[in-house]
Amino acid sequence: MRDASVRKNDIVLRRWLSGFAFLVALMVLVGGFVRLTRSGLSIVEWNPIHGALPPLSETAWEEEFAKYQQSPEYQKVNRGMTLDEYRTIFWIEWIHRQLARGIGLYYALPFIWFWIRKELPREHRGKLFAIGFLFIAQAIMGWLMVASGLVDQPAVSHFRLSAHLLLALSIVALSVWTVRALKTPQLEQLHWNRATKAVAVALSILTLQIIYGGMTAGLKAGYLSDTWPLMFGTLVPAGLFSFIEPAWLNLVEAPVTVLFIHRWLPVVGFLFIPLLWRTVRQHCGYTPEISRLLWGLVLMLVVQIMLGIVVVLTYVALPIALVHQGGSIVLVVLLTKLLYACAIIPREYDAAPTVNPAVTVLRQGA
Numbered sequence: 001m002r003d004a005s006v007r008k009n010d011i012v013l014r015r016w017l018s019g020f021a022f023l024v025a026l027m028v029l030v031g032g033f034v035r036l037t038r039s040g041l042s043i044v045e046w047n048p049i050h051g052a053l054p055p056l057s058e059t060a061w062e063e064e065f066a067k068y069q070q071s072p073e074y075q076k077v078n079r080g081m082t083l084d085e086y087r088t089i090f091w092i093e094w095i096h097r098q099l100a101r102g103i104g105l106y107y108a109l110p111f112i113w114f115w116i117r118k119e120l121p122r123e124h125r126g127k128l129f130a131i132g133f134l135f136i137a138q139a140i141m142g143w144l145m146v147a148s149g150l151v152d153q154p155a156v157s158h159f160r161l162s163a164h165l166l167l168a169l170s171i172v173a174l175s176v177w178t179v180r181a182l183k184t185p186q187l188e189q190l191h192w193n194r195a196t197k198a199v200a201v202a203l204s205i206l207t208l209q210i211i212y213g214g215m216t217a218g219l220k221a222g223y224l225s226d227t228w229p230l231m232f233g234t235l236v237p238a239g240l241f242s243f244i245e246p247a248w249l250n251l252v253e254a255p256v257t258v259l260f261i262h263r264w265l266p267v268v269g270f271l272f273i274p275l276l277w278r279t280v281r282q283h284c285g286y287t288p289e290i291s292r293l294l295w296g297l298v299l300m301l302v303v304q305i306m307l308g309i310v311v312v313l314t315y316v317a318l319p320i321a322l323v324h325q326g327g328s329i330v331l332v333v334l335l336t337k338l339l340y341a342c343a344i345i346p347r348e349y350d351a352a353p354t355v356n357p358a359v360t361v362l363r364q365g366a
Contacts, residue, residue, distance in 0.1 A: 009119050010121070013114070013121070017175045017179050018175075018179055021179070023099075024135075024168055024175070025326075025329045027168065028329060029322055029329075031096060031165075031168075032322050032325045034093055034096045036318045037318070038073075039088075039089035039093045040156065041073045041146060042068060042092070042093045043068075043093050043097070044068055044070075045067065046143040046147075051097065052098065054091075061083060065086050071154070072149070075154075100142070104139070107132060107135060111132060121182070123181075124181060128178065131171060131174050137167055138171065141160060141164045142164050145157060145163075148160055155218070156218060157218065158214065159215070160218075162214030162218065164214075165210065165213075166207070166210060172329060172332060173332050173333070177336055180336075180340040180341075190340075191343055191345065192343075193283060194279055194282075195279055195283035195342035196339060196343050199280070199339040200339065201272065201276075202273075203335050203336075205268060205269045206269065206328075208265060209266060210332075213262055215258045216259055216262045219255040221255035221258050221262075222259065223316060225259070226314075227313075228309050228312045231256075231259070231260065231263070240257045263308070263312070266301070266308065273301065280294060281294075283345060284342050287341075289341055290341055293334055293338045293341065296334050297331070297338065300327060300334060304328065304330075307320060307327055310324075
């Protein structure tokens with residue numbers, strides 16, 4: 001049994017990581033607001049140090065605006081924009097970047113402190129280093145995404161946007177996983193079983209849906225149709241694989257095809273829920289945590305599908321779109337927790353689940 005000082009340190013680490021996961025989720029939502037307000041290309045340079053300061057004089061503002069006026073977005077979309085109008089989109093993107101800097105410091109400073117004091121648990125150091133590297137990669141991908149919209153067209157690469165989003169959600173998932181591991185230090189061995197396989201499939205479907213959500217946003221495909229379930233008056237639009245050659249490229253390049261997949265992929269996930277439910281119940285039993293996670297997953301998926309429909313019907317109304325994006329974060333967290341809960345079950349659940357120490361811990365709400 002670990003001593004009280006070590007357990008107290010684990011509590012501090014859990015609170016730190018939980019706060020970090022929350023802040024990264026907040027950053028994802030702010031990023032969605034930036035995208036929907038078309039503010040992301042307002043700052044055409046990436047200065048990690050110098051860029052922390054906004055323009056401090058009228059001359060500095062005019063210089064910043066002059067740089068923006070050379071960008072494709074100004075030339076092709078916002079030509080004639082005034083300096084005051086530019087200030088609005090500049091501040092939105094500037095706040096987004098400062099939030100990212102602040103979250104980076106929130107993670108880095110305690111990490112360095114724990115490292116120096118040798119208080120990073122040996123079994124979790126790899127995950128904690130991975131979270132830091134993922135955050136750096138996410139920041140770099142954010143700039144590469146912006147840079148892709150500063151060359152010829154006033155639109156960022158939908159591939160880079162999807163990668164930027166996926167990296168952020170991976171950080172959230174790994175942080176949540178590590179918090180769960182810190183809560184159950186007596187269960188150090190994880191198991192690949194039928195339940196974890198089912199949850200992994202569900203996570204794969206969700207990941208694919210998130211990727212298509214990012215591509216839909218990057219291609220601005222969500223604005224193509226404001227009707228549901230029909231698109232352009234039909235359930236399945238004609239020529240889904242004939243917009244681009246070769247045909248398979250339509251899956252990732254044609255806005256209509258990408259939007260169609262993003263609309264209907266959640267149905268696949270919803271149809272998979274009964275199998276997931278049955279497999280998890282059979283293997284993990286009827287513990288309070290498992291029940292909460294399964295019911296939460298079902299309810300959140302229903303809400304998320306309904307939000308997606310409302311986003312379509314309201315022609316991508318900003319508040320609804322942001323709530324919809326937040327729903328994807330909740331689903332990632334729920335599935336990550338469910339995956340961990342199933343992974344600590346070492347054998348098939350049977351009629352005497354209390355013999356299983358992992359089930360006992362789950363029953364106690366650890």
